[in-house]
Amino acid sequence: MPTITTRMGDGSLIELTDSELCKEVEQGTIDASKRGKISPLSQDEIEHLVDICAMPQKFVSVERGKEVVLTFDAGTLKIMRLGIPVGRMQTIQLYERAFGSDTMELAHVDYSFKQVKPIVAEEEHEMEQALLVTVLPLFYGAMPNLGLYTKPDGPLPNPSELLPMGKIPEARAAQEEAVEMAVKDIVYVSGRMYEAGADGINLDTVGAAGDADFLAALNATRVLKKRFPGIRVELGMAGEFVLGFHGELRFDGERLAGLYPHQQVKIAEKAGVDIFGAVVNTNSSMSFPWNLARAVTFIKACAESANIPVHANVGMGVGGIPLREIPPIDAVSRVSKAMAELTRLDGL
């Protein structure tokens, strides 16, 4: 019986028959549907996804006219991480003139608003210079990174130490205080970068420290929009599900813990976010078709419920991309194609 070469969520190669591939896709969409209480993919959509996964080509691409806009997180850090000594301004120019990028992001290597605060003058200078010599839209990006506000990196008691001791009120109080501190740092740095001319601010990896992290990003966005009506904010999530590390935090009365992408985007809209970066985690123990079907189902629901542009996160270990430091191009290009053709999303 002929088989189709595909992969596991960890990137390793596997062979599936036609019926096995169909079953993986069906089970992936059902998993997303059950967890998110959203509609599964239709039979036509399942068949389209199976076709994409079964294509014999190593590299696949979207149909003409189905292209989407690309935004980036940790933009200027990617070449630096490869050990290539290229400055950030040159990296932005490479993305613009050599890599076909629609937008780009200036970022500091520590990628956290708290760490950028003391050196914001250096960041402003680089942003201003980069804006003079480039044409594409340029964001400034960093993470709320609430973990930096608790011991040993910050002044507050560490909730991870308090919770095992049963000190739940103390752990919650520490997180609530960290939200206040993070909002001040995000607003300060973002305001300075906006005044330097940035096209937008990318609050990235939001929710990495749970619901308090998400709340800090939402509150900061609301303050920024009030203080700088022209500022544009992209908010990219860290995971598909808001972890209830605090458990009782709310934004405009809505509990944040447990929200999935199609619910997160509605809260982001209320805060004033302009572009929402939805995330769906990859399960490395399941197959690539299962993960891709699951990711497409979540992103489709998110894009359909949104009034603002949605850009799906499709980096290593999210959006169906295998969890590898060097993700295989056959899988990456299939994720691109599937997201652009099967959902109403606006970008990647």
Add this chain to the structure above:
Amino acid sequence: MGMAITHALAAGMGGVRTAGDLVARTQISRGMRLKEAKEYVASKLRVSVTDLSDETVMDEVRDDLDIGKIRAFGGKAKGIEAKIRISELLDIQINCVDRFNRLISGGRKA
């Protein structure tokens, strides 16, 4: 790194090679969803929506309108010069263009 290039080739608009930066700007500054943003830019450039991702068409359009290209020859608009023209052409606000205009007219703050 390879992922950024793969996504750009597999599903990206093409950036400054085509009209990707312009559609992105419209999404950012006007909050338009993708379909609406593409239609808006296409109407401003007087091209079809599918032309927006076509290198051959957009190379000529960008050259004619002088709004920046990946390789802008001498005498052509580059960097902030191109963005000033894009802001006027698309009738959108570009933060750094506003800042530039403020600074050259003597203003310091927003």
